Amino acid sequence: xxxxxxxxxxxxxxxxxxxxxxxxxxxAMVFIHRQRQAQSRQKMDQMQAEFEKTIRNVxxxxxxxxxxxxxxxxxxxxxxxxxxxxxxxNSPKPEKQSEGxxxxxxxxxxxxxxxxxxxxxxxxxxxxxxxIRQQLExxxxxxxxxxxxxxxxxxxxxxxxQKLVLIRVIQECLNNAIKHAQPDRIDIRIAKNxxxxxxxxxxxxxxxxxxxxxxxxxxSNLKKRMETIGGKLYLTSEVGKGTHITLELPx
Amino acid sequence: MIDPNIWIAFGSWYLxxxxxxxxxxxxxxxxxxxxxxxxxxxxxxxxxxxxxVVYQNFGAYTNYNFEFKKAVNACLGNTENPKxxxxxxxITERQILTVLYLFLIRSWLEPSMKKYINWMIYSFVVIAxxxxxxxxxxxxxxxxxxxxxxxxxxxIACGLYFIQLMTNEKYLVSNPLxxxxxxxxxxxxxxxxxxxxxxxxxxxxxxxxxxxxxSLFQIGRVMGVINISALVLLIASAFLTKLFDREPLYxxxx
Numbered sequence: 001x002x003x004x005x006x007x008x009x010x011x012x013x014x015x016x017x018x019x020x021x022x023x024x025x026x027x028a029m030v031f032i033h034r035q036r037q038a039q040s041r042q043k044m045d046q047m048q049a050e051f052e053k054t055i056r057n058v059x060x061x062x063x064x065x066x067x068x069x070x071x072x073x074x075x076x077x078x079x080x081x082x083x084x085x086x087x088x089x090n091s092p093k094p095e096k097q098s099e100g101x102x103x104x105x106x107x108x109x110x111x112x113x114x115x116x117x118x119x120x121x122x123x124x125x126x127x128x129x130x131x132i133r134q135q136l137e138x139x140x141x142x143x144x145x146x147x148x149x150x151x152x153x154x155x156x157x158x159x160x161x162q163k164l165v166l167i168r169v170i171q172e173c174l175n176n177a178i179k180h181a182q183p184d185r186i187d188i189r190i191a192k193n194x195x196x197x198x199x200x201x202x203x204x205x206x207x208x209x210x211x212x213x214x215x216x217x218x219x220s221n222l223k224k225r226m227e228t229i230g231g232k233l234y235l236t237s238e239v240g241k242g243t244h245i246t247l248e249l250p251x
Numbered sequence: 252m253i254d255p256n257i258w259i260a261f262g263s264w265y266l267x268x269x270x271x272x273x274x275x276x277x278x279x280x281x282x283x284x285x286x287x288x289x290x291x292x293x294x295x296x297x298x299x300x301x302x303x304v305v306y307q308n309f310g311a312y313t314n315y316n317f318e319f320k321k322a323v324n325a326c327l328g329n330t331e332n333p334k335x336x337x338x339x340x341x342i343t344e345r346q347i348l349t350v351l352y353l354f355l356i357r358s359w360l361e362p363s364m365k366k367y368i369n370w371m372i373y374s375f376v377v378i379a380x381x382x383x384x385x386x387x388x389x390x391x392x393x394x395x396x397x398x399x400x401x402x403x404x405x406x407i408a409c410g411l412y413f414i415q416l417m418t419n420e421k422y423l424v425s426n427p428l429x430x431x432x433x434x435x436x437x438x439x440x441x442x443x444x445x446x447x448x449x450x451x452x453x454x455x456x457x458x459x460x461x462x463x464x465x466s467l468f469q470i471g472r473v474m475g476v477i478n479i480s481a482l483v484l485l486i487a488s489a490f491l492t493k494l495f496d497r498e499p500l501y502x503x504x505x
Contacts, residue, residue, distance in 0.1 A: 008460050011448050015467065018444040026437050029413045033427055040423040 054228045055161050058168040065171065066117050073114055081107050123163060128155040131167055132188055132199075135174055139186065144178060145203075146185045154192035155199065155249075162229045166199070166247065169222050169233070173201050173245050176218070181205025181243060192251075199247040207237045260315035265472050266307060272479045273304040279486045287489055291358050292501055296485035299351045303479060306343035310336055329391035338391040345394060346379055349401035352439060356408040359432040359498060361419055364411050371404045395451045402443045402450075409440040421499035429496040431488050435481040442474040 081103055088100030116122055126134075129151050136147035158166065170188075177183055183205030190199050210219070219235055226233040226247060237243040280288065280297045287293050313320040313336040321333040329335060350372055357368040379397050381387075388394040416422045416433065427433040449456065449467035456464035488495050 007452075007455070008463060011452055011456065011467075012463075014448040015445060015470075018447055019441065022440050022444045025413075026440065029416065030427060033417050033423070036417050037423050040420070 051161075051228045054225055055164060058164050058225065061168055062123075062164070062171075070114055070117065073110070078107060078110050078114070081110065123167065124160060128158060128163060128166060129153060129190065132170060132190075135171065136186065136188065139174065139178065145183050148185070148187045149190075150188070151190035152192060153190070154197040155190055162231075162249070165225050165229045166249075169225055169247060170199065170201070172218070172222055177201070177203045177205060177243065181207065183242065196248050196250045198249075201245040201247075202242065204242040207239050207241050207243055209239060210235055210237050256315055260311045261308070263311075265476065266311055268476050269304045269307050269479060272483050273300060276300050276483050276486050279483070279490070283486075283489055290502075292498060293486055293489065295351075295355050295358055296482040299348070299355060300479060300482040300486070302343070302351060303348065303475070303482075306339060306348075307475075309343075310339055313339060324391055327389075327391045329389075332392075335391055337393065341390055341394050341397070345398045345401055346376075349405060350375065352405060353408055356405075356412055356436060356439075359412060359436075359500060360415055361500060364415055367411060368408055371408065375401060375404055393454050398450050399447075402447050405439060405443045409436050409443075412436045419499070425496055425499050429494070430498065431481065431485050431495050432498055435478070435485060438474070438477050438481050442471075442478055445474060446471045 085100045085103040085107065088096045088103060091097060091100075129149070132151075133149055136149055139145065140147045155166070174186065177186055181203050183203035185204050187202045188199065189202070190197070192198065219233070223233045226249075229249065231247060231249040234246040234248070235243065276297055280293065283293055313323075317334075320336055323338065324330070324333045324335060327338055329338075353368055353372050353375075357365050357372075360368065378400060382394075382397055383390055388396055412432070413436070416427055446467075449464075449470065453464070453468075456467060484491070484495070488497075
């Protein structure tokens with residue numbers, strides 16, 4: 001075999017080798033893609049299941065919170081009104097009986113308002129800004145601390161699930177502030193930039209050390225919940241200097 | 252009476268298929284809505300196809316008009332082999348077509364991978380220019396270094412596409428067998444790998460074993476027809492929505 005023949009064989013074999021190599025490469029790529037696709041689908045299903053679980057939990061917690069509030073209202077407000085009504089209606093004086101009838105009308109109104117809160121339909125009709133305003137007004141009306149809301153309305157458009165999770169997270173943040181921080185003031189600021197919208201919850205209470213494990217579990221739960229709706233929760237706090245929580249949601 | 256040499260130059264099965272493909276793609280492209288014609292998903296394959304068919308016909312013309320070919324060769328300093336028209340294929344196929352194909356693959360990649368293709372295009376153009384200006388590789392004869400460089404970059408670009416196919420969320424939810432970008436990349440990969448060795452050793456093969464040289468040259472032609480068919484399908488994909496899926500990174504306003 002002369003050297004020219006050798007070279008020709010090398011050319012033919014190299015071409016065949018490269019062709020074979022590329023065929024193997026493409027087939028391998030398709031198989032790997034299929035495997036990764038299956039893994040990705042599994043991961044997506046898991047995430048979806050986790051999301052649905054979070055939403056169910058949030059709905060359950062809001063129900064519980066509402067029931068507690070209804071119980072409190074029945075005991076503190078409607079119960080008192082009913083007692084007053086009974087007293088007035090039992091009185092022989094006509095003006096007292098008339099006052100009792102007015103109380104009855106008020107009770108009817110209160111019960112109607114209360115019954116509306118028992119299902120979650122109110123969530124659809126209320127905006128996040130209105131919800132926050134109501135919560136802050138409640139806190140302020142108890143005389144617990146001063147509150148303020150500043151909003152540019154950037155959270156007015158939300159899906160039901162996003163609103164549900166945000167309401168629960170905000171409720172929890174406010175509950176934590178009231179329970180543990182004893183602040184004189186709670187400020188909530190809603191604003192947006194080009195990429196995301198933010199809710200900042202600032203209190204001037206006792207604060208805490210975020211690195212301590214005992215304080216971290218509740219917060220990590222809230223962080224996870226924010227992640228399920230594609231958002232983020234950032235927390236900064238220092239003992240004696242209050243707590244600053246940012247809830248961020250991309251557009 | 253028509254010159255019989257015209258039929259010899261332009262009447263090969265290869266050129267007839269290419270010309271029909273061009274006519275078909277012109278019809279399909281101008282049937283597309285205006286906003287789709289402005290989208291690189293459609294105009295880039297059309298541009299490549301036009302470029303491909305025009306230079307192949309121009310190559311046939313240089314074979315038909317020997318005096319023209321001889322004059323161009325003389326202008327480039329090649330008086331030794333006036334029959335060569337490698338200068339045409341060096342510029343249009345090994346350089347411009349490679350850059351256009353790199354742009355095509357780039358259009359299917361996510362922004363983080365596009366930057367690698369950008370660098371490959373810049374470096375390929377600069378190196379090819381330097382090699383030709385310094386006359387390390389002459390324009391009128393074989394350019395193995397420039398071809399190998401372009402072919403390697405094409406293989407890397409195809410590799411990047413396949414990496415993205417396995418890592419990008421949008422590609423992971425799609426079926427690659429229904430993606431024209433997958434088939435086009437696969438054909439390009441085969442085109443450049445199958446013609447790699449024969450293109451680098453083209454003149455040697457024609458000198459030592461012309462029969463084998465011509466046979467291997469036919470591989471390039473078959474791959475050329477397959478690639479052109481893929482380009483026609485890319486243009487026609489807007490009308491073939493039942494056969495092919497939309498590209499995962501398709502942006503309507505590009």
